[in-house]
Amino acid sequence: MVPASRQVFVVCLMLVVAAVLQGRVAHAIAIKGAQPDFPLVVLACGSTLLGGDAAVYVALWAGLLQSALLGMYVGSIMTSRTVAGAFAVGLNQVVIRGNVAVVPPVVAFTITLASELIFGAMVPPAWMHHARRWFQALLGESVYNAALAYPVYWFMLRVHIGAGEDEFGPSA
Amino acid sequence: MSRNGHDRRGIVAVVIALVVCIVLGVMHRQAERRHAPDPVIGAVRDVILMPAEALGVRMSRWTRTNVGALLAGPRLARENAALQARLGALEVQNRALSQESAENVRLRALLGFQRRSTRSLLAAEVTALKPTAQIDTLVLDRGTSSGVRVHSVVLSPAGTLVGQVIGVSRGSCVVMLLTDVDSGVGAEVVDAPCGHAGTTVVDPIGGVGGSVVAPETSLTPETTAGPPQTADVTGKESSDRTRGPEKTVRSVGVCRGLGEGQALLTYLKVDAALRPGDPIITSGLGKVFPPGIPIGTVALVTTDTTQSMRTATVRLSADIDHLDDAFIIR
Numbered sequence: 160m161v162p163a164s165r166q167v168f169v170v171c172l173m174l175v176v177a178a179v180l181q182g183r184v185a186h187a188i189a190i191k192g193a194q195p196d197f198p199l200v201v202l203a204c205g206s207t208l209l210g211g212d213a214a215v216y217v218a219l220w221a222g223l224l225q226s227a228l229l230g231m232y233v234g235s236i237m238t239s240r241t242v243a244g245a246f247a248v249g250l251n252q253v254v255i256r257g258n259v260a261v262v263p264p265v266v267a268f269t270i271t272l273a274s275e276l277i278f279g280a281m282v283p284p285a286w287m288h289h290a291r292r293w294f295q296a297l298l299g300e301s302v303y304n305a306a307l308a309y310p311v312y313w314f315m316l317r318v319h320i321g322a323g324e325d326e327f328g329p330s331a
Numbered sequence: 332m333s334r335n336g337h338d339r340r341g342i343v344a345v346v347i348a349l350v351v352c353i354v355l356g357v358m359h360r361q362a363e364r365r366h367a368p369d370p371v372i373g374a375v376r377d378v379i380l381m382p383a384e385a386l387g388v389r390m391s392r393w394t395r396t397n398v399g400a401l402l403a404g405p406r407l408a409r410e411n412a413a414l415q416a417r418l419g420a421l422e423v424q425n426r427a428l429s430q431e432s433a434e435n436v437r438l439r440a441l442l443g444f445q446r447r448s449t450r451s452l453l454a455a456e457v458t459a460l461k462p463t464a465q466i467d468t469l470v471l472d473r474g475t476s477s478g479v480r481v482h483s484v485v486l487s488p489a490g491t492l493v494g495q496v497i498g499v500s501r502g503s504c505v506v507m508l509l510t511d512v513d514s515g516v517g518a519e520v521v522d523a524p525c526g527h528a529g530t531t532v533v534d535p536i537g538g539v540g541g542s543v544v545a546p547e548t549s550l551t552p553e554t555t556a557g558p559p560q561t562a563d564v565t566g567k568e569s570s571d572r573t574r575g576p577e578k579t580v581r582s583v584g585v586c587r588g589l590g591e592g593q594a595l596l597t598y599l600k601v602d603a604a605l606r607p608g609d610p611i612i613t614s615g616l617g618k619v620f621p622p623g624i625p626i627g628t629v630a631l632v633t634t635d636t637t638q639s640m641r642t643a644t645v646r647l648s649a650d651i652d653h654l655d656d657a658f659i660i661r
Contacts (some may be wrong), residue, residue, distance in 0.1 A: 168647075175379060180386045182459020182470060186652065192591050194464045212344030220347040223355070227376040228462045228470065231513075232500030233369070236355015238473025241348045248341065275465075285465055288512055289590060296464045 165322050167213050170205035170218050173315075177201045178224040192292065193299020194273060197223055200304045203270040204312040206247035207262060208321030218244020235281035243274035267308035271301040282324060361558060363498075366481040373474075373500025384458035397579075452486070453477055453576060453659040456504070462653060467511035469494075470655060472501045478661045482619050486658040487520040491625045491648035492516065492638065493657055508651055509626070514588035516624055517616035518596055520581040520609050520643070550567050581605060583614055586626055586645060592652060597627070605632045611645060621660070 177197035185194045202221040220323035222240030226233040247270050251262060275297050279286050286293035315321070355371055362369040400407060455471040468492065473479050483496040485506045494514065498505035507514055516640040582603030584596045596611060609629040615622025 175383055178462075179383045179459075181383060181462045183387050183391055185463075186461040189464065192464055194461075200444075212340045215341065215344035215348050219351060222352065223372075223375055224380065225462070226355075226359075227372050227380055228505075229466055229468055230372070230376075230460055230470070231466065231468065231507070233359035234352055234374055237352040237355060238349065241345070241352055245341070245345050272556060285512065292591065293465065302466060323560065 163213065166209060167217060169318055170201065170209060170217050170315070170320060172250070173201045173205065173311075174198055174217070178228055181225075181228040182228055182254055190303075191202070191299065195302055195307055196297075198206045198306070199240075199243070199274060200267055200273050200307045200311050202244055203204050203267040203304070204263060204308060204315050205267050205320065206244040206270075208233045208312075208315055210248050210252070210321070214248045214301040215241065215245050218242075218247075232282050232285070235258055235278055238281065239274045242277055243270045246270060246273050256294050263308035263312035264305035268301045268305040271304045272297065275300070345351070356512065360632050363481075364420040368475060368481075368500050369498060372498070372502075375473070376505075377500050377502040380470075380587060381458065384470065385472065386653070388458055394540075407518060407571070408425050416483060451478075451661050453479065453502075453661055455485075455657050455659055457654050457657060457659065460652075461508075465590065467514075467588060467592070467651075468497070469506050469508060469654065469657075471506060472502065472505050473659055474494040474500050474504050476501050477659075479504050479659055484620055484624070484660045486624065486660065487649035487651075487654060488656050490658075491650070492620065493649050493651060494652065495619055496659070506657075508588065510590065510594050510647070510651060511586040512590045514586075514594075515617070516528070516620055516626065517583075517614040518586040518611050519583045519614040520599070520605055520629060522579045522581065522609070522613050569593050581609065582641075583616070584643075586611065594627070594645040594647060596643040597640070599632075601634060601639055601641055601644060603641055605629050605641065607631065611643075 177200070185197065188194065198221050202218055205217050209217060209298030218241045219237065221244065226236045229236060229243060247266055250266060250269060262327045279293070281298075353530040359372060375491045401494045453473055455473040455477075457469050458472050471479075471485070479496060479497055479499050481496055483499075483504070485493040485495060487493050488527040492509055494506045494508040494511070496504045511515055582599045582605060584599040586594055586596050588594050599605065607629050611626045611628060613620040613622055613626060625648050626647045627647040627649075629643045631644040632641055632642050633643075
């Protein structure tokens with residue numbers, strides 16, 4: 160069994176790598192304005208597997224990294240990611256618990272939607288002037304993230320994220 | 332631990348996390364108002380992200396150079412031949428221009444013009460570009476330690492406008508691109524010089540243009556030129572708006588970002604004579620951007636339904652999606 164603190168550390172490290180990829184790769188592989196959000200994918204999978212309070216703190220870390228990357232809307236981005244992380248835990252526990260085949264894409268898709276909608280609600284000027292395009296990009300991003308969730312989820316399982324239930328509570 | 336215990340810990344964690352979000356959000360807001368660096372966000376960027384991003388940049392350049400070159404061998408050979416030919420032509424042109432430049436210096440000295448004020452440009456590397464689809468920003472590897480401030484203006488290697496610094500820390504800064512929906516730049520449409528639509532019109536910064544220079548290089552033009560009260564880098568002095576007899580301002584407006592790499596020139600007079608291809612440059616009216624920096628060209632002109640205003644779609648000069656380096660006006 161991998162110690163809980165090491166699992167959190169690995170997910171936090173993966174979030175840093177995801178943030179770097181977000182700045183270097185994401186815009187280059189955008190399709191019709193929709194680009195993936197790597198930190199959100201890692202957050203969705205990590206929160207689902209870790210569960211409990213660790214997932215919330217990891218989500219806070221994800222928000223902090225993305226705020227540092229964007230340099231604006233700091234409070235809104237952090238809040239949206241934190242709530243999304245907590246939502247991922249609840250979603251997995253209450254709705255789709257245990258079904259590994261469905262969990263990664265469903266959680267990634269839902270978390271992306273939830274996170275960006277919370278962000279949109281907190282910062283209306285970011286989308287109000289071009290609402291249609293914003294929603295299209297959001298939908299595209301959600302689909303993109305859902306597709307990317309499988310390899311990330313698989314990698315996390317390989318490095319034994321979510322292996323210890325006794326410290327962080329139930330996981331997938 | 333029982334299920335209730337886990338739930339309670341989860342709720343406490345959410346509350347703590349939200350409090351941290353609010354505190355950091357307020358701190359960032361206050362730092363923005365003071366135009367000061369945000370200590371927490373800046374520290375996270377400098378200590379955690381920048382080293383990782385710098386590694387990412389090195390890896391991507393290595394891959395492009397070593398792996399990409401193998402795949403693009405024949406194309407590179409053709410490009411090399413074309414560049415050699417172009418180099419020869421430019422050398423001839425450069426000799427002629429050098430002679431004219433020397434003559435220009437001599438004549439200006441005779442006329443007793445004041446030496447142009449020196450403005451230094453700082454070369455910076457793009458470490459992250461457009462991290463989300465909704466917000467158009469980029470991260471540069473220069474910060475307050477290199478003299479970068481909030482509202483410092485950022486140019487592409489070709490000297491065209493890229494955006495302005497909105498967040499700065501010791502070793503990095505975040506730039507809001509002019510295509511971001513929050514971006515607004517005072518702009519004007521001018522006549523194309525000698526009928527060459529889309530080319531650089533005026534160069535009030537001095538020494539912009541050309542190739543990327545080494546970091547910390549200060550481009551200070553040797554020539555004397557310019558009006559007595561040109562704008563400084565923050566645009567505080569923009570009273571003198573005459574920048575040479577060759578430039579005719581057709582219309583003044585605001586260049587607004589639309590997101591997704593697009594921009595519009597709005598609030599144009601309805602009777603403004605605009606043609607596709609007309610150059611658009613900064614007007615210097617916003618007190619952030621110095622006047623005369625090329626933004627792009629007019630792509631399409633439309634009149635609103637009330638027939639009171641015209642809007643032009645802007646074809647940006649800077650290739651923002653492929654920026655590897657940039658200049659910051661200090």
